[in-house]
Amino acid sequence: MLSAEQAQALHGKEGDDCWNPAVCYSRRSYARHRDRINQTRSRKRKEGELEHIPVQFEPLNQVVFGVLVVYRRTGSDTPVHAIGAEIWQGQEKVAIVPPVHCAGMVPSQVHTYVGKMLGVLEERYGVRKFASQTQLDPGLCAIRPCPLHG
Known part of the structure; x- marks a missing residue:
């Protein structure tokens, strides 16, 4: 002590x-x-x-789904900084939609962009809606140049 x-x-x-x-x-x-x-x-x-028990289930490897990635501070009224998507097949990421900045967009424009993104994903991968949404802090934004990173 x-x-x-x-x-x-x-x-x-x-x-x-x-x-x-x-x-x-x-x-x-x-x-x-x-x-x-x-x-x-x-x-x-x-x-x-602990015993690790692998379960082989072929249909699981064939499932294709999309994850919406939203860069936004926590809170209900915070603006969306950037938005992108990931496409997964089973347990592997097969494609990404690179994030784009949403600065200056009104909410209806963000929704329109997400709808357009879903249209492209349905055409290429058969994804009609996102399986989940991941919210990341804008500090993790990888787009350069970025207003938050000078």
Whole structure:
């Protein structure tokens, strides 16, 4: 519970002379963080004990679906920064619709763009609607140049 300076004063040259910097720093770190370290170690041990059961199901590999990717801050009234999509077949991503900035678009224009995107995806992959929507923070926007990234 002592600070490093206090422990060195007590156990260093002026104290009982048992301070060993090669050992004591790591022991103090372990003592401070042992709850988190032991919890992580226990979780990994339990995960290793679990049996992994693969299930082969051919129709699952044939399923094609789309995920709408929306770059937007959390909140109901925040504007959409950018919008894109991903196409998945089974567990593999097979295509993406690169995100586009929505700055200056009104909500009806964003909906129109999503509808147009779905039209293209239906034509190419048979995707009529998005299976899910992923919302990402605008700070993760990969489009360059971007108003948020100078």
